[in-house]
Amino acid sequence: MEEYNSGDEVLFNADEASVSVKECIEGVIGGTDYNQNKVNQWTASIVEHSLTHLVKQGRSFKYIVNCTIMQKSGAGLHTANSCYWDTATDGSCTVRWENRTMYCVVSVFAVAVA
Amino acid sequence: MDEYQEEETAFAVEEVSKIIKESVESAIGGNAYQHSRVHQWTTTVVEQCLSQLSKLGKPFKYIVTCVIMQKNGAGLQTSSACFWDNTTDGSCAVRWENKSMYCIVSVYGLAI
Numbered sequence: 001m002e003e004y005n006s007g008d009e010v011l012f013n014a015d016e017a018s019v020s021v022k023e024c025i026e027g028v029i030g031g032t033d034y035n036q037n038k039v040n041q042w043t044a045s046i047v048e049h050s051l052t053h054l055v056k057q058g059r060s061f062k063y064i065v066n067c068t069i070m071q072k073s074g075a076g077l078h079t080a081n082s083c084y085w086d087t088a089t090d091g092s093c094t095v096r097w098e099n100r101t102m103y104c105v106v107s108v109f110a111v112a113v114a
Numbered sequence: 115m116d117e118y119q120e121e122e123t124a125f126a127v128e129e130v131s132k133i134i135k136e137s138v139e140s141a142i143g144g145n146a147y148q149h150s151r152v153h154q155w156t157t158t159v160v161e162q163c164l165s166q167l168s169k170l171g172k173p174f175k176y177i178v179t180c181v182i183m184q185k186n187g188a189g190l191q192t193s194s195a196c197f198w199d200n201t202t203d204g205s206c207a208v209r210w211e212n213k214s215m216y217c218i219v220s221v222y223g224l225a226i
Contacts, residue, residue: 070190075185078156
């Protein structure tokens with residue numbers, strides 16, 4: 001009887017998180033060009049806003065939000081991540097965004113709290 | 115009496131940092147940036163780190179991320195924010211470089 005709780009509340013919803021993160025990115029750097037002086041402010045804003053949105057959902061998760069911004073200059077960039085967790089309840093989502101002058105990659109990891 | 119175990123279950127930043135450095139050195143130490151191999155390298159670095167971390171046998175879930183960037187004058191900035199339990203969870207980031215590339219590895223440990 002107690003297990004009737006719908007699975008959605010306990011599973012990480014990657015699609016919802018992805019939409020929320022895209023909005024945060026657009027809100028902070030949409031329409032701007034790469035600017036070395038502002039980039040650390042931008043990454044900090046993006047991670048803070050994304051984290052705030054996620055926490056507001058009120059689910060019982062711990063979150064890690066990671067944001068990388070790279071200037072477009074022909075250099076190669078490669079990222080990888082690997083997780084040791086409970087695959088039934090934990091999850092992640094990665095959003096890639098770009099404009100004319102920069103790439104932005106945001107990863108969200110959600111780990112269920114017991 | 116039970117609290118004596120806290121030292122064993124807190125996130126051990128120095129130990130993790132050592133594990134990361136060794137994994138990076140063994141995977142890419144002495145290599146020059148090569149577009150065709152970098153995918154293999156990032157995968158090797160994260161897998162080696164993760165397997166060494168799980169061998170520690172501590173009650174943690176781990177997330178390991180690795181970024182490799184060619185040295186070309188481009189700017190790169192990364193930030194992360196975490197919503198967790200400050201008393202038990204932790205993270206560690208290691209920056210490594212050689213003549214042709216940068217490698218940044220972050221490990222996040224969340225207590226179970």
